[in-house]
Amino acid sequence: MYTKNIYKFKDTDFKFLKDGIQFDDGMPNIPWPRRWLTDVSSMLTDDAKDWLRKVGIGPGRENDSSRIFETKPNYACNIHNDGSYNSGELTFYNRWSINYVWGGCRNGDMVWFKELPELTKEYFKENTTLGHKPQIYDPSKLIEIERNNFIGGLALVRIDIPHQVINHDPEFSRWCISIRTGVIKDASWEDSVDYFKEHLNIN
């Protein structure tokens, strides 16, 4: 029913981040390129918080499991999913994220992949990092299925299948705040799109 892995939000002509936030300084202790935010809320404008309420993210939920990514110029992150292993099972906090992207990157992609049939559970167990780190894929075991030049604005993106961010810009970073909340935490990707659908450009 929902065949894409990214849907842009409609009616997002408002300022999302407050002025004057220094994203390079004072960040929590997770090294580049992945940094966890403990207080996304303090970075958002009132308009942004109002918008999050409107699309279905309850008051205060913007801090739940949100994080920030900086993808440096001419850099591609590993192909990964955003799950983690708990008691030997791959689990996901969310299968979706509301991503706000900014930073001046003029050419960048978010790319999604399908696993080749021979990719087995055993492959994961032997090749992934345990704990809360993302599961990293061998590119030779994957087929690209979708690519979107997502370099600005707000979109619902799928994070439970292999994906990658590529910044082709030689000069500017691609910054992304990823808002992940306990709202519809256990929903499939399709049910998640359905939850937000009235606010999304579906076609």
Ligand SMILES: [Fe+2]
């Ligand atoms: Fe990811």
